[in-house]
Amino acid sequence: MKKFDIRNIRVRSVSVDELSDRMLLLNLYVTQAVTLVIGLAWCFFQGRNPFMLLKLPQGLTFLYWGLGLAVTVLAVDLILSRWVPEEAADDGGVNERIFGNRPIWHIALLSLIVAICEEMLFRGAIQFAIGAYWTSILFAAIHIRYLKHWIPTGLVFSISYGLGWIYEESGTLWAPILAHFAIDFIMGLIIRLRRKA
Template sequence: MKKFDIRKIRFKKVTIDQIDDRLLLINLYATQAVTFIIGLIWILFQHRNPFLLYALPSGWKFLLWGLGLAAAVIAVDLLVSRFVPEEAGDDGGVNDRIFKNRPIWHIVVLSLIVSICEETLFRGAIQHNLGPYWTSIVFAAIHVRYLRHWIPTGLVFSISYALGWIYIQTGSLWAPIIAHFVIDMVMGFVIRFRRET
């Protein structure tokens, strides 16, 4: 039997164009599953009940905060994309590949999964230890495809900080989940239905 030699493992840089749609989706769903599992484990290590994080609060305050933040972020993002050159916001074509040819129902499902998984880890777990500022730095760093340009990096940091702030204001994880979901879904629709010039 041949021995496995870890030194023979080679990593090769792959561009988004070299990944087929199936592998892209597998990667997206796998990373979100890992994000969610790490978030739950982290919450358990904090001796907190993860089920309580998902309890729906009474009243509509959390919904208004989530929808209000989503509307503000979408408005700012659309303004930025109107006045800033496209190269300044380039993410390497990842968002186009994820959303451009996706059916509407799949954009909704992807947005929901991403918002629940990422908010569980970042607002539900990490922010409990680090606060919204350092959590937002980690959140921006995780979105590595934006790090080549300061405008999208700044936007991701600002959005993350705002998500953390509404979590503090409402005391409900559902406020940032709703905001994250609506932002991703609407921006996914913008990419999906954008006319090529």
Template sequence: MRKFDIRNIKIRKVTVDQLNDKMLLINLYVTQVLTLIIGIVWVLFQGRNPLDFFKFPISYDFIWWGAGLALLVLLFDLGISRFVPEEAADDGGVNERIFGKRPVWHIAVISLFVAICEETLFRGAIQHAIGPYWTSILFAAIHVRYLRHWIPTGLVFSISYGLGWIYIQTGTLWAPILAHFLVDFVMGCIIRFRREEK
């Protein structure tokens, strides 16, 4: 049996086209798990209980907030896509690769997983520390694939600020989780079925 030597690990930059489907999914899920772990650890360092985030609220008002924000985002995104050239919203093909061939149930699983992990870190931990504005700047920055074009960067910032705002209004993380899930799920399905039509 060969001994494992950490010095033999080589890290190199790869593009999304160089990843096969399995590696793309592994990368997606691993980065989201790391996001969730960082969020939980950060919340613990703040002296708060991360399980409190996932207590289901007594009132169902958060559904209206989450679904309402998602509807606004989707209408704006679909409206603007009619006037903006496709290359101005290019993300390097990442979303196409992630959602293009997935069954609907898997798009739903990915969307829910991403929503829970990212909202735990960004709304649950970071926003508590630095507020919704700076949190939204960080949120836009980690979506690095959009940074080449100002329209998707501005849209990601605005969505993040909206997610932070509904979190403040409702007092529950379920509102931004729901909105994040619905936006990702609907956009994922649009990518999936648009590809099928082609």
């Protein structure tokens, strides 16, 4: 029997174009599941109940915070897209591959899963430990596909900081979840509908 030798493992960079649609989706779902598990575990280690973070708020003010941030982000993105060359906002084609051919219900599902998983980790767990500023730096760093260009990196940092701010102001994780969902869903729809045109 052949022995396993860790020195024979080779790691290589793979472009998004080399992934099949199925593998791209599998990667997305697995990374979001890992994100959620880390967020839940981190909250437990902080001595907090992560499920209490998902408790529905009493009033509807979280809607104003979440939708207000989403509208602001989408307006800024629309303004920037008028003056910033497309190559300066290039993410390597990842968003196009994820959203370009999806049915609308699947874009909504993906946006909801990403919003809940990432907000549980970043706002629910990490921000509690290190604050909104450092959480936003980490959030921008893990969105590695944007790091090639300073404009999308700055936008991701700013959006993250805004998500952290509305979390603190509203007192509920549902405000950043709603904002994150609305931003991703509407951007996904724009990509989908632009491709059809």
